[in-house]
Amino acid sequence: MRNNLFSYNLVDTPIHRLSGLTKLIAFLFLTFAVMFSYDIRVILAVMAFSFWVLRVSQIKFSQIRLMVIYVIIFLATNAIITYLFSPEEGVAIYGTRHEIFHIAGRYSLTQEQLLYQTTKFLKYSSVIPLGIIFLLTTNPSEFASALNRVGVNYKAAYAVSLTLRYFPDIQREYVDISLAQQARGLEMSKKAKLRDRFKNALLIIIPLIFSTLDRIEDISNAMDLRGFGKHKKRTWYNSKSLKKADFLAILISALIFTATVMVSVFINKSRFYNPFI
Amino acid sequence: MNKDPIIEFKDFTFKYYSQAEPTLHNINLKIYPGEKILIVGPSGSGKSTLGHCLNGLIPFSYRGDISGSLKVKGLETSELDIFNLSKIVGTVLQDSDGQFVGLTVAEDIAFALENDMVPTEEMKERVKDVSRIVDMDGFLTHSPYDLSGGQKQRTALAGVMIDDVEILLFDEPLANLDPATGKTAIEVIDRIHREGQETIIIIEHRLEDVLHRHVDRVIVLNDGRILADLDPHELVSSQILIDNGIREPLYITALKYAGVEVTKDMMPGHIWSLKTEAISQKVSSWFRSIEKPETPRKRDSILKIEDLSFSYDKRRQVLKNINIDIEEGEMVAIVGKNGAGKSTLAKLICGFERPVEGRLLYRGEDMEDYSIKERAEFIGYVMQNPNQMISKNLIYDEVALGLRLRNVDEDEIKSRVEKALEICGLSPFINWPISALSYGQKKRVTIASILVLDPKILILDEPTAGQDYRHYSEIMDFLREINDLGITIIFITHDMHLMLEYTTRAIVLSEGEVIQDARPSDVLTDQEVIKSANLKETSLYNLAQMVGIEDETEFVQGFIDYERSVRLKDEE
Known part of the structure; x- marks a missing residue:
């Protein structure tokens, strides 16, 4: 891994x-x-x-x-x-x-x-x-509850913990997209010039952004449906x-x-x- | 029924602001407490929109014009907000990965309680109770990465059941599951329905898989209208499914081929309820009359995998001693449960990973020294999700990308792109922005952008995932045409229909080893292989047993041969 x-x-x-x-x-x-x-x-x-x-x-x-x-x-x-x-x-x-x-x-x-x-x-x-x-x-989710308890708004705190939650997923997706694009002829190795490598990286980042946006829509729907943001406060399963x-x-x-x-x-x-x- | 309906649509019409025409027209529907309802319809029929209206995502997240009335538990939904509605209607979304908000199973189940400010101690008790109902109590501290698709879905189910909802809404629960897990999911839903009081609504286009268990009524939706509201037996004996692009159960197709007139008295809604006394004779004699096609002659090897082993971390072997020889022009399915090594095998073929041991030969030549880019000259790889491949705004540019990266001159690019788009049926859209295309069309764009590089082997990862029957047939027929041009096609898939109807060979991987390499009909009738690859037996197998045909495998093969001969006749 x-x-x-x-x-x-x-x-x-x-x-x-x-x-x-x-x-x-x-x-x-x-x-x-x-x-x-x-x-x-x-x-x-x-x-x-x-x-x-x-x-x-x-x-x-x-x-x-x-x-x-x-x-x-x-x-x-x-x-x-x-x-x-x-x-x-x-x-x-x-x-x-x-x-x-x-x-x-x-x-x-x-x-x-x-x-x-x-x-x-x-x-x-x-x-x-x-x-x-x-x-x-x-x-990480206790981290969010800790932030919340020292006064950070829970929505902001949750955003931090969700980022940590999805970071590995997005990292994995980046690798997959990058490989598929390389199979189409994209040169990402040191053989390419720096300027080209930068331009080529864009070809990977654009699909990554779009698929991440899809993911965000899904997750925000899932959170709405389970009452996220209903009250000004919330409790935390993981708060010790x-x-x-x-x-x-x-x-x-x-x-x-x-x-x-x-x-x-x-x-x-x-x-x-x-x-x- | 003298009870009041728990859900009542009355002349309900809905139009998204972003669309010119309403997505739902004049819906009238009553659902009573404790019923189990299946809503089927092709993509774009409005079935997901109907679900969004029930759980409040419409109009909370997706806005539009509503007319008519929708009452849930006697309350007009336009007067409720999504939070109140979510206390009555619990929704299990399609993508169980995307809806996993917690970092552990327990937290995810507790999410709704956290938002309701339930104290931590009480929360822990309730999580324990509800996790027991869905058999997840042993996994409370697991993270989503350690769970299978089915376990994630059961976690999501527990996450909505914890609110004591009265209605459970499943939005395409089978979409991301392999056949065996899908079967279990339907069984779990059924058990909850029998043991509890909840009203169950399942939105799904895979009719036969849902009918693995009892449902009270099936509602057929197309073009935003309700076309039928029938019990399963009546439905499958009518023409409605075929007319509306929904796949009928395979055993029904077989019965029709055998010349049996399917009527509701035969109880044909489920394979287990089908009465076969009167029809056994007819099915058997049809089976005996099927002509065996000639065995195709052996062709040259295009891709040979010899004693291949692979490991990511030098400890756990992901692939062990794989030997496969693929002939030129074959259509092959590689199947197996998640983690069996299918994707890794594809990565090794494309050169994304290097074998630890063994060789990969392309037309007899060792590919060891070939880079990813060099292999791409003859091996094309199409990812499952087209959105992960598309990086340009215009279709033309997207398809031309690979050629431009190879510094082909513009004139040649133009003629090759035009040709690829023509093969893919996309010529009319050549100057369109990709964002204007449907999912299936985008899939074609990604295939075109690989075809333009003139590959000899095409590897497709789950090409039909999430597609309804019409799009599935379109994509697959199109791939068959490409195959007829001489391109070898390798599918990585869970889709049993795809295997049966389009491939001639299935290679089953389990724990990194090839456990079978045979005809799809052999694979899908071999109980042991089915079990270790998370497949399930096809209903044709059950049908063969029920009518007393001893060689089930030959019956399944006979069905495939018959279907192909029908198709060949159609083409002539």
């Missing part, structure tokens, strides 16, 4: 047992914590914590390999571009300049820049395990009521968040940790 980008995996772990709502709140707390802080010590601590949770939830590397590769490419590109556009950003932030060596023109490597970029890289990459945990341990473990998880993530803010306010007196002064 094809490896999907997001595939909820059903194993029974303490993390899976938490309610979707808990996981959403904890995810938001921890994400805000690492987004807020530029203290590499704090970020490393959160990162270590999230890797531990990743282990507990029994997610295998093979499941997330594709996602990890994409993210690393993205972050590496981001780091290079940041350096190209503002090689002295670190110096401006920390207010000192410790040059390690000079490269060329206005580009030289400083300790400040190195710390700044490493911090930023870790900051972003520590969000990844959190996101992976959330997506892979939350049943919050248990002790849920409150504990929310408490821990809230504490981590508060601790991060405290570190910034009282120890660093800024969002940045500055070892250079």
